Amino acid sequence: MSYRIEHDLLGEFQVPADALYGVHTARSMQNFPLTGRHVHPAWIQAMGDVKLACAKTSRALGAWKDDPAKADAIESACSELAQGKLNASVVVDPLQGGAGTSLNMNANEVIANRALEILGIEKGSYARVSPLDDINYQQSTNDVCPTAYKLALIRQIDAFLPALKTLELTLRVKSDQLSDVVKVGRTQYQDAVLTTVGFEFKAYAEALARDFARLVQARKAMLRVNLGGTAIGTCVSASHEYVEHVVHTLAEITDIDFVQNDDLIDGTQNLDDSAYVSGILKTLAVSLLKMSTDLRFMSSGPQAGIGEISLPPRQAGSSIMPGKVNPVIPEAMTQVCFTVIGHDTAITYATSQGCLELNPFLPLIADCLLGDLDLLGNACKMMTERCIKGIVANVDKCRAGVASSTALITAMVARIGYDRACQIGIDAIAEGRSIREKLIDMKLLTAEEADALTNADVVRSTMADKARHSH
Numbered sequence: 001m002s003y004r005i006e007h008d009l010l011g012e013f014q015v016p017a018d019a020l021y022g023v024h025t026a027r028s029m030q031n032f033p034l035t036g037r038h039v040h041p042a043w044i045q046a047m048g049d050v051k052l053a054c055a056k057t058s059r060a061l062g063a064w065k066d067d068p069a070k071a072d073a074i075e076s077a078c079s080e081l082a083q084g085k086l087n088a089s090v091v092v093d094p095l096q097g098g099a100g101t102s103l104n105m106n107a108n109e110v111i112a113n114r115a116l117e118i119l120g121i122e123k124g125s126y127a128r129v130s131p132l133d134d135i136n137y138q139q140s141t142n143d144v145c146p147t148a149y150k151l152a153l154i155r156q157i158d159a160f161l162p163a164l165k166t167l168e169l170t171l172r173v174k175s176d177q178l179s180d181v182v183k184v185g186r187t188q189y190q191d192a193v194l195t196t197v198g199f200e201f202k203a204y205a206e207a208l209a210r211d212f213a214r215l216v217q218a219r220k221a222m223l224r225v226n227l228g229g230t231a232i233g234t235c236v237s238a239s240h241e242y243v244e245h246v247v248h249t250l251a252e253i254t255d256i257d258f259v260q261n262d263d264l265i266d267g268t269q270n271l272d273d274s275a276y277v278s279g280i281l282k283t284l285a286v287s288l289l290k291m292s293t294d295l296r297f298m299s300s301g302p303q304a305g306i307g308e309i310s311l312p313p314r315q316a317g318s319s320i321m322p323g324k325v326n327p328v329i330p331e332a333m334t335q336v337c338f339t340v341i342g343h344d345t346a347i348t349y350a351t352s353q354g355c356l357e358l359n360p361f362l363p364l365i366a367d368c369l370l371g372d373l374d375l376l377g378n379a380c381k382m383m384t385e386r387c388i389k390g391i392v393a394n395v396d397k398c399r400a401g402v403a404s405s406t407a408l409i410t411a412m413v414a415r416i417g418y419d420r421a422c423q424i425g426i427d428a429i430a431e432g433r434s435i436r437e438k439l440i441d442m443k444l445l446t447a448e449e450a451d452a453l454t455n456a457d458v459v460r461s462t463m464a465d466k467a468r469h470s471h
Contacts, residue, residue: 004124015124020089020113022124022131024105032093032102039103040370042152044090047107048081050148050227053250054139060249061241063137069119070129077114086110094367099360100145108135138238138246140230142268142358147227147250147258149366153277154256156373157219163380164212164284170384171205174198174391180456183308183398184405189297191405194459197309197393200298204291211284218277225250225258226267232357233265271359274369275351281372282344288379289337292330295387299327307397312390329387336379343368402454403436411453416444 003014006023013023038044055074058064064071080086089110096102108131113123115135121128129135179198184191227250228243230236235243247260261267301307317326347368350361402408406425413421428438439445445453452458 006124017123020086020110020117020123021091021106022109022113022126024131025092025102025109028092028096028102028106032096034093034095037094038087038091039094040152040367040374041084041087042156042370043103043149043366044087044107045082045084046148046151046155047090047103047144048078048083048086048111049151049254050144050250051107051111051135052078052082053227053246053253054137054144055135056253057242057246057249058137060245061239064134070115070134073115073118074111074129074134076118077111080114081107081111086114094363096363097360099141099358100362101141103363104136104141104145105131108132111135138230138242140237142231143226143229143233143264146268146271146362147225149362150222150225151250151254151256151258152366152370153373154219154222156370157215157222160373160377160380161212161215163377163384164208164215167380167384167388168205168208168212170388171201171208174388175201175205178391178393179460181393181395181398182402182454182456182459183393184401184407191407193410194402194407194454196456196459197398200294204287204294207287207290208284211280211287214280214283215277218273218280221273221276223256223258224261224267224273226261226264227258228260229264229268231268233261233263233268235264265357269354269357269359271351271354271362271365274365275348278344278347278351278365278369278372281369281376282341284376285337285340285344288333288376288383289341292333292337292383295330295391296327302394302397307394308401310392310394311387314386329383333379333383336375339375340372343372399454404434406435408435408439408450408454412439412444 002017004017005012006015006026007013008023008027010027013026015022015026019026052075055063055071055078059071059075064074077086081090090103090106092102092106112126112129112131112135115129116123116125119128175198177198178201179196181197182194183197185193185195225247226233228235228238228246230238243260247258251258295309295311298306298308299311302310311327311329313325314328315325317324317328347365350364351359353359353361409421409425412424416424424438424442424444425435428435431438433441436445436450440447440450
């Protein structure tokens with residue numbers, strides 16, 4: 001491999017001759033060999049948009065007025081980065097010291113060297129196009145990286161929301177399909193009162209609908225950015241005109257309604273809005289985790305377990321136990337949820353550890369949140385297509401549970417009193433008989449009356465009456 005020699009504050013450093021990145025990136029690669037991954041593509045591309053907004057604003061105010069070819073090349077290179085064409089050249093690790101300085105300099109160097117290519121000039125010829133004097137003009141890592149992160153996060157949220165809504169709507173469809181299947185409702189895993197399988201799925205959908213609304217609200221918090229604040233929010237090294245216009249330019253480029261923070265110092269040092277978004281994703285993970293746990297429980301067995309529903313079989317469950325099929329889709333979703341919940345803890349610490357005028361842990365926050373949205377989006381699609389759509393109720397198993405459970409005797413309390421109902425339940429269990437059989441034998445119910453008590457319409461009517469009274 002051939003190299004070129006570049007210089008920085010620390011001296012000379014070899015850089016691959018054909019690389020679009022430069023010395024600052026090369027040092028970062030040497031310093032932070034941590035995850036083996038690169039920065040999330042959404043953040044890389046957002047850096048291109050932000051750099052383009054900065055360049056356009058500076059150019060409109062007179063920068064490079066004597067060298068329009070240079071200005072055109074810079075804008076073209078920024079656009080290519082924004083379009084994802086230069087992702088492969090942004091090679092720094094997502095976890096890095098310096099609050100994102102490595103990412104900012106990687107972007108600066110790639111844009112500068114790509115601009116040099118466009119101009120037909122050798123890479124590394126920074127006297128013509130400088131990563132610092134030109135590409136980073138009127139900027140700082142500390143306003144560019146957080147702004148690009150928020151842009152990336154908004155785009156990730158926008159990409160994720162349809163998958164969440166589709167899962168919610170699929171649960172509502174499944175709720176309607178299973179609305180006539182009466183089963184035993186349980187509290188503390190013990191038989192309680194009658195419900196329907198449809199009611200259970202509707203409750204999952206309602207929880208996800210609330211999570212959807214929370215995330216839409218959280219997206220709005222990301223619209224306030226500190227671009228123009230430069231190092232600590234005091235706008236040092238940026239002109240008044242630039243500070244006034246740069247966020248408007250970004251909004252025009254991205255077609256997103258960004259506004260500048262009212263207090264740029266606050267916007268630079270505090271990342272509490274990231275903790276807010278993380279908390280919402282954690283809450284969503286809790287909802288999905290609860291649903292996944294329920295699905296595993298209700299489908300357990302199936303012969304020797306609860307077995308009230310059957311999940312679609314997706315793969316053989318054992319290399320040693322013939323016929324075993326595991327609830328692999330809810331299990332995979334559970335692991336995604338654990339990951340998101342764990343990331344929330346990391347983000348909580350990271351957002352709380354801002355130091356005076358800056359939080360140096362933005363790289364961790366961005367890596368976790370952007371990755372979480374990828375994970376959750378893929379998981380919601382998986383759950384929708386590979387699990388929820390194919391769930392069926394085992395009606396006979398549900399009926400048998402209703403007939404044998406003390407849930408049926410609960411429906412008799414108003415007629416025969418609590419103490420007598422308790423005794424009947426105890427006697428039926430001791431005799432090894434179903435509650436239904438016991439009640440019929442005692443002539444407290446006819447077979448027709450027992451069927452009526454466990455009819456789906458009767459179970460649903462209780463909820464309907466409640467809804468009418470609440471209005």
